[in-house]
Amino acid sequence: MELLGLYNYWVFAVLLMIGFYAVVAKRNLVKKLIGLSLFQSAVFLLYITMGKVEGGTAPIFPEAGAAVFSNPLPQVLILTAIVVGISTTALGLGIVVRVKEEYGSIEEHEIQEIDER
């Protein structure tokens, strides 16, 4: 049971590396961006997990009575990071679309071949 308390962090590590694998090993540019999104989600999971307090609740004061609250700070960081993340992913996709238009391909090695010609 003691070790189960680390399960979230293990999932973080595995998810981070699955995303990273897609970024380094896959040749398709869209697949790389999908990998980057997974990588990003893993970081979100790490932050939110650290903010959790045993027996706590969301940091919103109830009408009456006291409660134990989870840490609001990681939540603020990640809340904004998610929206910034989608904006940067959209920018990446925009670049991929332009690459497809110029090179006729979104496979990394084919683009490199065209560049070397």
Add this chain to the structure above:
Amino acid sequence: MIVIFGIFLLTLLVITAVAIVRTDNLFVAVMLMGIASLLIAANFFLLDAADVALTEAAVGAGISTVLFLGALALTSERERAKSSNRLLSFIVVAAAALILIYATFDKPRFGDPEAPVQTHVAPWYLEKTPEYIDIPNVVTAVLGSFRGYDTLGEVFVVFTAGIGVLFLLSGGKATGAVPEDKINEGLRHHLIPRVVGRVLIPFILLFGLYVQFHGEYGPGGGFQAGAIIAAAIILFALLEGEKRALSVLPERVLLGLMACGPLLYGAVGLAGILLGGNFLDYSVLSSDPVKGQQLGILLIEAGVGITVTGVLLAIFHAFAARGR
């Protein structure tokens, strides 16, 4: 019980992630990304992060999927090449994962109230929010007031990304990958999506406005509301065709909205200086400092919501227009 449910969700998440990387059909990968986002949003909810769960569900499962599909329509749906250096990459990645897992053994256990992260500045925010700002949602208080500078920066990042996409995709010639009538028709001839959409869209918009203006009292705020309202209008564009969506909200209006948000946010900050306080100090906006703080948060959240809606819709239309 909740712990077991969390472990179940996370295990499903890892399985989904493996499937995303293994499939060579990008359409399948994007759909699985939507599922992964929903799983992670559910898990955020279990971890007491209601605001974050709402954002992840709206952005990750909704808008991100639509943008990826838009990009796939302009590129290709299949990965053609095999991975490069699979074995080497796998060894590097597996080694890094093992090191990370080894490092977790030094971390405080899940939910430990004595962990350093819980005992440093977090109690200060929880203690002072009722005194300085007096709104129930501490996340909104920190986002809007205590860390208002950071949020202003984030709004500008979103704004800049929107401008970047418009620069990339509005110049030059379009591909013509998608036939014109298909874009204009949308799903108008499909009865069931159309009827369901018509019923749902007003309620999604209403929910977006509720999330926007109830953000001080419950989970919500400008980032989530912007994503939800944008999702409702994107749904409208998918069902009724892009042309009709553009006649409701023309591109000029979207550009205006994009610029309006950061301007409103900045103006609230400058108003603080003009009234004798610091930049983004809302206490001087009203004779009662606490009322001033609440007014300031309401205004900057509106600015955030306007920017996010404008940017996401402008990005969506930029992708859609490229196919013509």
